[in-house]
Amino acid sequence: xxxxxxxxxxxxxxxxxxxxxxxxxxxxxxxxxxxxxxxxxxxxxxxxxxxxxxxxxxxxxxxxxxxxxxxxxxxxxxxxxxxxxxxxxxxxxxxxxxxxxxxxxxxxxxx
Numbered sequence: 001x002x003x004x005x006x007x008x009x010x011x012x013x014x015x016x017x018x019x020x021x022x023x024x025x026x027x028x029x030x031x032x033x034x035x036x037x038x039x040x041x042x043x044x045x046x047x048x049x050x051x052x053x054x055x056x057x058x059x060x061x062x063x064x065x066x067x068x069x070x071x072x073x074x075x076x077x078x079x080x081x082x083x084x085x086x087x088x089x090x091x092x093x094x095x096x097x098x099x100x101x102x103x104x105x106x107x108x109x110x111x
Contacts, residue, residue, distance in 0.1 A: 003061040005074065010055045011041055018069060019046050021057050044071040049081065 008023035024039045043066075044059045058075035065072075073081060 005058055005060050006042070006071075007056070007058050008042070010051060010053055010057050012053060013051050014043075017045055017047055019044055019051055019057070019073065021059050021071070021073070023059075042071050043069040044073050045069055046073040046076075046081070049073075049076060051076070 006021075006023045008021040010019050011022045012020040014020060020041045021044050022039050022041050024037055026035055026037055028034065029036055042059060044057070045062070045065050055077055057073050057077075059071040060074045062070060062072045064070050075081065
């Protein structure tokens, strides 16, 4: 199943690796068909980036990182960022290549 991606603006920087991203959604009222704007602030994980409130960001759904943090910043101002899950996948690939190395069977001592 594909992961959800949302676009929004960074509203606050809280902590070293956490930002609050506000996502605005437009929908029509079911009866009166008036356009209504609603917004929600999602806590997202970001690593090693200088972030200022007001920057645009794209966030992607991920495994739970903390109690309220289930999103990861994928793009910041249109630039792609290396996500923690991508780093983990690369690390697992390297480890799996190391495990593939075949070893010679040990020779048994003759009695």
